[in-house]
Amino acid sequence: MTTGLHMSNVTKYYSEGSNKIAALDQVSITISPGELVAVVGPSGSGKSTFLSVAGALLKASQGEVNISGQELSELSDRELSTIRLNEIGFIMQSSNLVPYLNVLDQLLIVKRMSGKVKSADKEVAIRLLEELGLGAKLKSFPEALSGGEKQRTAIARALINDPKVILADEPTASLDTKRAHEVVGLIAKEVKSRKKAAIMVTHDERMLEYCDKVYRMEDGKLTAV
Template structure:
């Protein structure tokens, strides 16, 4: 079976926010080389939430690291927000991650000594955003995610679902092109997991982001626009 996806051409496709073309990655060298991804191609459009699923060891973490500009592929091209990552130095990649990519992690990874609103303002400060604009952006996101009443609370005073909603707001704070979520519902029960995914999907559509969620949680797949399965280093639809 041909498992390669039908790819929308990147050139001139302005609504494509994330594009991987012919990406391969291997660890080691010579006889000990292990190929994790092989000739992988995919595109994610503005307003689209795509789920990537697959068994342990299928390359999901490597895929997410490459899509998030944390790892340079052995071969292939990555474009984020219309910009090619080829030839970028570490400082340029760090700047791109800060402004063009929003990360959501399994355990929320909130800073324990910052209140909810401060979590968002801190990210904006790192991005050198105007203070007044950052304050308005934070207030808007907290309202839309139902967190206004919790804005002065520390993470240890929040439920698991609330912490993940804060993580979603933080990922959106600097208005990135791409949102990448790594098992964001793994620590939540079924209802809270669905709620968080639904909120994430709504914000991605409302703000025109490209979203990718790597997950083992089959219960959240109905909230995603497409499901890609990663098997033996290759992606296929369905």
């Protein structure tokens, strides 16, 4: 069975008037469990579309996207929603925390989306937050957190359902250099220790040292650097 994330000859078209624009053009990539891959490239090159297709948010126009042996094009919208919840962890550039939830509840709300929150879920969430250095912040709300703490909370939230794939979109965009290194170092550590297949889209060349492979995207085409 295929593990990790595999994309084969993926093309994504958008219609512009009577024209078809290829936002992704025959993209192929394989990311194995425990591997952190960076994708760099200018704005408008197709990076956001690439992440959206990899994350089952958009369907490819052509080609195959496979997560741990499941071919996404064969799944219904409901099945894709389940894949997004259970198999994919998203880390966004602005942490995207819910302002009225404390740090612990940011994780438990993800569990609640899958059904009832059990006491074992709470224990897992607390242990995960402690591991990421947030043990003293369980009851803190986002407004009381630093930028680095918000992103660490977002990393914990991405990991809470033990997904197969982690997708990080510019996770250092709002951080200073020290915090950026802390956050990406942490993502790399968790990806390796938990055997996740991970993609990080970034403009931040300083962060590439943490990645196993680097790809460049330009005009919808993906090439290894």
